Amino acid sequence: MSAASARTQASTKPAPSPALPTAEQHGIKEHSDGRFGYVPVQTRSARFKSVNAADFAAVTGREAVWKYSPVARFTDLTAGELDGSTYEYTVTDAPGVTVDWVGRDDARIGTAGLPEERASANAWTTFERALAITVTGEDEKEITLSRANLGSAPRAAHTIIEARPFSHATVILQNNGDARLSENVEIILGDSANLTVITVQEWNADAVQLASHFATIGRDARLKHIVVSLGGSIVRVNPAVHLAGPGSDTELLGLYFADAGQHLEQQVYVDHIAPHTRSRVTYKGALQGAGARTVWIGDVLIGPGASGTDSYEQNRNLVLSEGTRADSVPNLEIETGDILGAGHASATGRFDDEQLFYLQSRGITEDEARRLVVRGFLSEVVQKIGSRPLEDRLHAAIEAELAVTEVR
Known part of the structure; x- marks a missing residue:
């Protein structure tokens, strides 16, 4: 067997790990009156992982990773055959x-992470070739990769973004047009690399996208990851x-604007492994x-080895009309007492009356005051993107949303 073949088997077809931890883990024992032998997963990192869709049970919507999702509307992506050809x-x-x-x-495939749910595994099982974006050089640079012709048939995709040591770049993944897509994106940062990855979802009204992004960050490297839906x-x-890697750093930002009938979902996972790492998560x-x-879900x-960690996550939702629903679930697990700080916050609500009163007291109409509040609320994320042309375009997109929105 060649070395390349061995790597393929190791990275794309690992032996399935146990779906549940053993009873000996964490000192947990089964109930004496039940004798079912069931021990739930005790930590986020212990979830079952596999690149083979057949290793996962059929999706019912009762699973932890699917219970907030309209699973009946995309069974073709979780259980059906996908077109894994290039696009x-x-x-x-x-x-x-x-x-x-x-x-x-x-050799890079499978090094950033592995699927934890069936849609991701189905895409991994099916894709024929991966699109690899490789970044080298210390000079700052920016590229935009656009997809707009994926069609309406169920499709799989796999993307690798590798930032070599000491490289510096911004990669924008722009999505438009029709799609029924399940995909995996692997992001690999070498030591001291500085990478910004921005994924922009401006699909047509009927499009469906299920995407899992996996990232691994090396020593003293920094990843800014931004999701705009x-x-x-x-x-x-x-x-x-x-x-x-020790000293690694990440900032995860999210911006979304849901209209009538839209379902926009993001489940964020930050795994502090090495010491002296830092993370900031802000989704609005x-x-x-x-x-x-x-x-x-954050x-x-x-x-246990992440001493000196500094972490904070937050999610804020602004409700503009009746008949909407925002689910926000922050979770924090700490397995060492030697940290700099860790916290989380979540809030969902309507307009702040004091803000509106302040603006109206200066001659601004109530309708325009409400729109100013929305612009300011979302602009906090937009202005952190770091690409001026994209920031201007997103400001214009927000203005277009507000132009047809009855803000109440």
């Missing part, structure tokens, strides 16, 4: 950045970031229209 894309040029299709035997019927982008969204639904795990 059309356009990309801007930048020195030190290459974009190529690579085979499933590429504006278009599509169902959009679910779940980033999982592993702070594997607005909802308007009957049936608008957003879901944010899991932070500070492992």
Whole structure:
């Protein structure tokens, strides 16, 4: 067997791990009156992982990872056959950045993370070639990779973004048009790399996207990961970031605006593994229209070896009309007492009356005052993106949303 074949088997077809921890873990024992032998998963990192869709049970919607999702509307992505062939894309040029299709035997595949649910595993099982974006060079650079012709048939995709040691870049993944897509994105940062990854979802109204992003960050490297979800019927982008190198740092930002009937979901996982790591998570969204639904779940795990961790996560939702629903679930696990700080916050509500009164007292109409509050609320995330053309375009997109929104 060649070395490449061995790597392929190790990275894409690992032996399935136990779906549940043993009874000896954490000193937990089964109930004496039940004798069922069931011990629930005790920590976020212990979830079952596999690259094979057949290793996962059929999705029912009762699972922890699916209980907030309209699973009946995308069974073709969780249980059906997917088209894993290559697709059309356009990309801007930048020195030190290459974009190529690579085979499933590429050594990088499987190094950033593995699927924890069936849709992700189905895409992993099916994709034929991965699109690899490789960044080198210490000079700051920016590229935009756009997809707009994925079609309406169920499709799988796999993307690798590798930032070599000491490299510095911004990678924008722009999504438009029709899609029924399940995909995995692996983000790999070498030591002292500085990478910003921005994924922008401006799909057509009927599009469905289920995306799992996996990232591993090396020593003293920094990842800024930004999710912007504006278009599509169902959009679910779940980033999982592993702070594997000492001194590694991540900032996870999210911006979403849900209209009537839209389901926008993000399940965020930050895994502090190495010592002296730092993470900041800020997701903000607005909802308007009957049936608008957003879901944010934030899991932070500070492992036993992550001494000196500094972590904070927050989610804020602004409700603009009746008939909307925002679910916000922050979770924090700490397995060491030697940390700098850790915390989380979540809030969902209507307008602040004092803000509105202040603006109206200066001659601004109530309608415009409400729109100013929404702009300011969402602009906090937009202004942290770091790409001026994209920031301007997102400000314009927010203005377009507000132009057709009855803010009450």
